[in-house]
Amino acid sequence: MEDLQMIDMLFARDENxxxxxKEKYGGYCAKIAVNILGSAQDAEExxxxxxxxxxxxxxxxxxxxxxxxxxxxxxxLALDRYEAARAKKRGGGQTEAVLEELAQCLxxxxxxEREVDMRHLQGLLNEFLGSLKKQDAQxxxxxxxxxxxxxxxxxxxxxxxSRVKMSLLRSRGRLKEFLEKEGFDI
Amino acid sequence: xNEKTLLKAIGGIDDRFLMFDTQEQTDRKSIKHGAVxxxxxxxxxxxxxxxxxxxxxxxxxxxxxxxxxxxxSAVTTYKSEIAYEKQWNEMTDEERYTLLEYGGESYxxxxxxxxxxxxxxxxGSAQAVGYDLFNDKKHTLGCEVFAIxxxxxxxxxxxxxxxxxNAYAFVNAYxxxxxxGQFIDDLSLEENLVFGDIYCNYFxxxxxxxxxxxxxxxxxxxxxxxxxxxxxxxxxxxxxxDVKMDIGVDVPLLGYKNISLGVTEDGYIVTNIxxxxxxxxxxxxxxxxxxxxxxSECKGEVLPKENGDEAVPE
Numbered sequence: 206m207e208d209l210q211m212i213d214m215l216f217a218r219d220e221n222x223x224x225x226x227k228e229k230y231g232g233y234c235a236k237i238a239v240n241i242l243g244s245a246q247d248a249e250e251x252x253x254x255x256x257x258x259x260x261x262x263x264x265x266x267x268x269x270x271x272x273x274x275x276x277x278x279x280x281x282l283a284l285d286r287y288e289a290a291r292a293k294k295r296g297g298g299q300t301e302a303v304l305e306e307l308a309q310c311l312x313x314x315x316x317x318e319r320e321v322d323m324r325h326l327q328g329l330l331n332e333f334l335g336s337l338k339k340q341d342a343q344x345x346x347x348x349x350x351x352x353x354x355x356x357x358x359x360x361x362x363x364x365x366x367s368r369v370k371m372s373l374l375r376s377r378g379r380l381k382e383f384l385e386k387e388g389f390d391i
Numbered sequence: 392x393n394e395k396t397l398l399k400a401i402g403g404i405d406d407r408f409l410m411f412d413t414q415e416q417t418d419r420k421s422i423k424h425g426a427v428x429x430x431x432x433x434x435x436x437x438x439x440x441x442x443x444x445x446x447x448x449x450x451x452x453x454x455x456x457x458x459x460x461x462x463x464s465a466v467t468t469y470k471s472e473i474a475y476e477k478q479w480n481e482m483t484d485e486e487r488y489t490l491l492e493y494g495g496e497s498y499x500x501x502x503x504x505x506x507x508x509x510x511x512x513x514x515g516s517a518q519a520v521g522y523d524l525f526n527d528k529k530h531t532l533g534c535e536v537f538a539i540x541x542x543x544x545x546x547x548x549x550x551x552x553x554x555x556x557n558a559y560a561f562v563n564a565y566x567x568x569x570x571x572g573q574f575i576d577d578l579s580l581e582e583n584l585v586f587g588d589i590y591c592n593y594f595x596x597x598x599x600x601x602x603x604x605x606x607x608x609x610x611x612x613x614x615x616x617x618x619x620x621x622x623x624x625x626x627x628x629x630x631x632x633d634v635k636m637d638i639g640v641d642v643p644l645l646g647y648k649n650i651s652l653g654v655t656e657d658g659y660i661v662t663n664i665x666x667x668x669x670x671x672x673x674x675x676x677x678x679x680x681x682x683x684x685x686x687s688e689c690k691g692e693v694l695p696k697e698n699g700d701e702a703v704p705e
Contacts, residue, residue: 273406280402300398307394307401326392327403334408346408349401363650363663364564367489368499371522389392 208271215263223256230272234279240299240352241283242290251286255279280350299352306373307349310380326389333383337376344372479523479530484552488519488532491550491561498548498561499666503646505549505558511538519550539644541579546665547645560645564666571660571671572620578642578664586612587639587649589685604636604689612638615681616652616660619673625659626670632661635682640664654678 206225214222234255238248255278268274287300334342340362347353347361348369355373359366479487489500493515500519518531533553538544539560546566549558568574575581589604634653641648642664653661658675661668685691 270406270410273409276409277402284399284402304394304398307397310397311392311394323396323400323403326397326400330400330403331405331408334404342408346404349398350404350409363666365489365499365502367522371490374522 212263212267212271215260216267220260223260226256226259226271226275230275233272234275237276237279237351238283240354241280241287243299247286247290248283251283252279254282258282299354303349303352306377310377310384329384329387329389333380336383337379341372341376344369345376348373479526479528484532484555485557485559487521487530488534488552490520491517491534491536491548492520493517493536493548494544496545496563497565498550498563500550501560501562501646503560505539505560505644507558509540509644510549510558511540513537514544514548517550519552541582542644543577546577562645562665566665567626567667568624568669570620570624571617571622571673574624574669574671575617575620578645580617580642581613583642583644585641585643586652587641589689590637590639591635591685592637601694602691603694604685604691606689607638607685611684612681615677615684616654616673619671619677622671622673624669625672626661626668632659632670633657634661635678636685654681656682 206229211222211225211229214225231252234252235248238251238255239245242248242251255275258278259275262278266274284300334345337345344358344362347358348355353361355366355369359369362369477486485500485502489502491498491500514536517534517536519534521530521532522528523530535551535553537549537551537558539547539549545563547560547562550561551558566577568577578584586607586609589607591602591604593600593602632653632655634651635656636654638652638654639649640652640662641650645665647664651661651663653659655661655678656675658672658678659670660673660678661670663669
C-alpha cells in the first residue's frame, strides 16, 4: 500500500492504516527500537506506542514522508524509554556505545550544563552530513541515527568492519572540527 | 551540550539523509547463503545482533552488557554471542593493516591469503595503513604489492607485509567497469566465479517466504545471464533493483564467499562483487527466461522460518 493511501486512511480514522503500517514498516521500526533498547519486549512496546502516537498525531499532522516520520517517532520514544530504563539500571542495545563514540565529537569547551540551540545544532549537522561522501554519510546515519551495530553496517554494505570503523572515526573527527570551527562552544 | 544532546540532535537531521534503502534492508529477511546486497531485495539484516559488549574507549576495558540485551526471539534473529573487539596488540598484521593507497587507487583487505601460484609480477612497494581504534592512532607498515594472475590491478592486488611470506588480497571497491564484458575479463570470472544455490524471497500473507533452488547448470547461467558482453554497467546508488532471484556466488581467489548475483524481472543482473554495486541491463526477456528456467528445471524447497522471521509481534 502506498504511503499516501495510509495517510488518507489515518485522516479518515480508518484503523486498517495501522495494520498496513505494521506490515510495511514493522521491521524497520522494530529494528530502530531494538538497536536503541536492546530488548525485543521493550522494542515491541515502544513500536506499539509509536503506532498509537501516529494515530493521535495524524491528523492534524500530515507527514511529508511517512517512513521517516514513523522512524523519528520510534527513535524518540525509544530514547525516552532508554533514559527511563537507564535510571532503573537496565541497559539497552547500542546506545551506550554510541554515546561514548559521540562524546568524542564534542568540542572540549562544551559545557554540559548549558542548554543548546537544538535547531541551530541540527542545521549544522545537516550541513556537516551534506559535506561527507555519500557512503560516509550513510554509515554515520546508520550508526548514529539508527544505532546499527558496526558489524551490521559492514555486512549490509559488504565491506570490512574496519572500513566502517575508520569511516566513522574520520567522520567523528570531522564533526568535532566542524563544530569547533562553527564556534559551537556552548 | 553533552553526547545525549548530540544524539537527540542527530534525530532531527533532514529527511534527505534518511531516505535510502533502510526499509528493504531491515524488513526483508536474510537469505541463507548469507549474501548481503546493499541494493538488492535479497539484502538483509536478519543476522545476529549480538548485543553484548560495548567498548569503553580510552580505557581499554570492556563492559558486559546487561542480560536484557541478550534476546532470544525478536523481530530479527538474535544470538547471545559476545562481540569482542580485539585490541591492537592482539591483532595479527593482516588484521591491523587493512588499507592500502597504491597507484592512485584505494584498496581494502579481504583478509584472505592469495595462493602463491597466483602471485603475479611485483608492482611496487607501499605502506599499508591500520588504525588502532581504541587509542585513535594511525599506524603504517611497509609492504610489497603484487599483481594477481588474471586480475586487473584496478580491481585487486596482493599485498605482502614486510617480513611475511603470505600475500593477502586487497580489492578496490571503487572500480567501475563500463560493460559486462570488461567486468568478466578484468576479474577472469570465467575461471574465478563459482555458482552456488539460488534463493528467492517474497512476502506472502504477511509473512516472509524464502525458497532455495538447487541444481542450476553453470553453463546455462553463463549463457542466459552473462553472455551479453556489451551490456553497460548502469548501476546507481539511487536506483532500486528489485531482485527476484539471487544466485549465491563465490570468488575464492579474492576471498568472496556467498555473495550475490541478483536477477530482476525487469532485465537487470546486479552484483556486489568487489564490494560495491554493479548492474547490467541484459533485457527483460533474458531475465524472465532465466527465472522460468530456475522455477521449472531446478529443485526448489521452502526454507524453514528462522526465529525473528515474523513481523512485529501483535
